[in-house]
Amino acid sequence: MSFARVRALVVVGLLAVTALVFVVVAVVRDSQSNAGTAKGCPDGWPLADIALRDRKDVKINVLNGTDQPGLARQVADEFRNRQFQIKKITNEKPIDDIAVLRYGPKGVGSAHLLRAYFLDNAETKYQPERQDDSVDVVLGNGFQQLATTTEVNQSLGDLGAAEAPPGTCPMPVKK
Structure with missing residues (x-):
């Protein structure tokens, strides 16, 4: 395998790992997980x-x-x-x-x-x-x-x- 191919595979691998990290962080820190539900609704509101x-x-x-x-x-x-x-x-x-x-x-x-x-x-x-x-x-x-x-x-x-x-x-x- 040539050096150019190895370098390309390393770059693609790093991009995949970076994307995976961003997805995991976005899911874990999701502040809209209660969107569309009645959680957080003030008392007495219909x-x-x-x-x-x-x-x-x-x-x-x-x-x-x-x-x-x-x-x-x-x-x-x-x-x-x-x-x-x-x-x-x-x-x-x-x-x-x-x-x-x-x-x-x-x-x-x-x-x-x-x-x-x-x-x-x-x-x-x-x-x-x-x-x-x-x-x-x-x-x-x-x-x-x-x-x-x-x-x-x-x-x-x-x-x-x-x-x-x-x-x-x-x-x-x-x-």
Whole structure:
């Protein structure tokens, strides 16, 4: 073996050992090992369920906030056809928005999914005192139609992952 080959093997070996040392140090000194868990959460803060739900697991209350009679029932039927669980269909005082999504700590992931059905044009209202996992969908005068499946998928990609609202801690992810 020539001297050049031996020297090249020694340099490659030293680089491999150096890389291994850096990896071990990074793993041992990892300060983010509790990221995404409730450890370090202040006492009394609610845990927000930020997991993106399947449509069949999302519970919705559809409220008609328009002057158009029957809109809530029509949109509830569309959601039902898309495999959502419809809990209530009622009327509410008229609003000018496209839609308003009201939810509590257990409904953060569900509300995130529903935002995509309104192409992220729905106003979100987090209600920390709310105890159930349902989401109120209040339809406003600006509402025209729900997004198509393709539009929902694109919107979900644009939205990224759900984030815990201020004053909450993300619930540990179930594996």
